[in-house]
């Protein structure tokens with residue numbers, strides 16, 4: 001089979017309601033593109049039919065692959081997918097498609113040139129957040145202030161679930177990822193800066209989707225702790241130079 005130009009990596013946890021529609025949309029989108037592609041759905045810890053749905057797609061469409069892992073967390077699912085992917089560009093994509101999939105072409109050549117990493121931003125000039133409750137936005141902004149102080153000065157939105165990595169960047173960064181939960185983005189981007197990869201922010205239209213898997217109190221505390229873990233690991237030279 002031809003080597004994919006684009007790999008779409010979808011972490012999926014208890015997504016039986018949102019996943020089928022999203023996979024249909026992605027299949028239709030890719031069928032209309034001229035480049036070879038693949039889709040990796042990485043599931044862990046679900047108590048519903050998420051994995052079975054991914055397997056069904058794998059059976060009926062050769063571009064789709066279903067992966068199940070035991071260890072829990074979004075971070076480990078993304079890491080597994082990004083390292084199993086074969087594409088020249090590897091795109092992390094939330095199962096809810098809160099960014100319309102058509103936008104993916106703005107993250108890769110020929111439309112985007114000279115970026116090792118392109119991250120979707122809901123804060124960059126021109127971005128739109130549609131339907132998001134004010135309190136959710138506010139919590140996100142507070143977390144971002146901590147992220148800027150602790151790890152990534154100047155980046156306005158590290159937590160959006162749509163990010164594209166060149167194969168070279170992915171293969172250098174993801175093996176070093178140690179954060180297996182929600183804050184993995186910060187760690188990977190922190191390392192990316194350290195190694196001198198170019199990070200471009202792409203303003204997107206982002207549609208709020210109900211049924212977030214983020215548990216506010218528990219996850220916020222854990223995410224704040226992760227920021228300290230990243231700093232500590234950097235200070236104690238835990239990351240490869």
Ligand SMILES: Nc1nc2c(ncn2[C@@H]2O[C@H](COP(=O)(O)OP(=O)(O)O)[C@@H](O)[C@H]2O)c(=O)[nH]1
Nearest residue numbers: 011012013042043044073074077094095212213
């Ligand atoms: N594989 C896997 N995916 C996860 C896990 N937690 C969240 N996700 C996925 O991460 C993506 C973002 O989750 P979502 O609930 O939409 O978060 P929000 O957009 O920040 O509210 C979705 O595709 C989820 O299915 C997990 O533990 N494992």
Ligand SMILES: [Mg+2]
Nearest residue numbers: 094096098209
């Ligand atoms: Mg979401």
